[in-house]
Amino acid sequence: MSVSSETGQRSGSRLASSEVEVEYIQSAERCLMSTPLLSGARSPIASDGGQFGSLNRETGDLVPCPSCRGQGQVPKAFQSELVALIPMKDKRLKPRRTVMYVVIAVIICAIVAGLLVFFLMPRDITLSSSSPFLLSHHVNINSTANTVTLDVVHQFNLSNCNFVQVTVTGVSLTARYFQSALGNATAYVDNPLEIELKSDATLSVPVQIKLQDAQGTTFVKRCKAPYKWEYEFYLFFSVTVNYTLLTQSNQALLTTFQQTSCKPTTTSMDIQGMASLPTT
Numbered sequence: 001m002s003v004s005s006e007t008g009q010r011s012g013s014r015l016a017s018s019e020v021e022v023e024y025i026q027s028a029e030r031c032l033m034s035t036p037l038l039s040g041a042r043s044p045i046a047s048d049g050g051q052f053g054s055l056n057r058e059t060g061d062l063v064p065c066p067s068c069r070g071q072g073q074v075p076k077a078f079q080s081e082l083v084a085l086i087p088m089k090d091k092r093l094k095p096r097r098t099v100m101y102v103v104i105a106v107i108i109c110a111i112v113a114g115l116l117v118f119f120l121m122p123r124d125i126t127l128s129s130s131s132p133f134l135l136s137h138h139v140n141i142n143s144t145a146n147t148v149t150l151d152v153v154h155q156f157n158l159s160n161c162n163f164v165q166v167t168v169t170g171v172s173l174t175a176r177y178f179q180s181a182l183g184n185a186t187a188y189v190d191n192p193l194e195i196e197l198k199s200d201a202t203l204s205v206p207v208q209i210k211l212q213d214a215q216g217t218t219f220v221k222r223c224k225a226p227y228k229w230e231y232e233f234y235l236f237f238s239v240t241v242n243y244t245l246l247t248q249s250n251q252a253l254l255t256t257f258q259q260t261s262c263k264p265t266t267t268s269m270d271i272q273g274m275a276s277l278p279t280t
Helices: 002-033 099-122 215-225 272-277
Strands: 061-066 073-075 124-128 138-142 149-160 166-177 181-185 193-195 200-209 232-245 248-261
Touching: 099 248, 124 248, 138 272, 149 166, 149 215, 149 232, 166 200, 193 200, 200 232
Parallel strands: none
Antiparallel strands: 061 073, 124 149, 138 149, 149 200, 166 181, 166 193, 166 232, 181 200, 232 248
């Protein structure tokens, strides 16, 4: 009795397990019937006797299946409901040339950034003087007041090393003899000067130098002397150039130690172009 009951239980469990297997196989078949096949065969969905066989292909109701390698079709009305199964080894799941594209994008961005930094990075302008001797355009010796007045034009070169335009907004100059300030002058304040990229320009600043008091008494005698070593002397010039570069205000300094002469001449030494020099 016990043997027969045990045999019945075993057969019942086998029937239950086989029913589960059958149900699982049927569900898998239903899933495959609603999804394009992954193999090279045509999808049962696209077959004439399939679930959607009643749709007319000539009317364009069927569209190519994206996951059947071009060998299957799916109904257009069910595109948003169907799920495509793609094998894990499918090449479409692997990024193609993604690393190359990322490397190329990084290189292009680096090159563009480097070019922008190279061309737009502000560089200091260069000031230099190529005229060691300053010729006096006018000399006035007043023996009564013991004063000597010299009119000179200080010229110096400005080099713009930038790849953008530089605008000179003002130049200030101070002439000194040892520790004594003999004259001050400004230029290009009312008439700014624009200097193009990678170019040079010559700036001219007229200044009046007046020697008086103790220096005047000495220079009245020296300027009337017949010897060159007496009427020629050295002056110290300090130049400050204000300029704008890419909307930023900057300054450049130049100091020169130049020789000049206070020897009076019988003819006028005023230069014709002196009237056109920039003044404040």
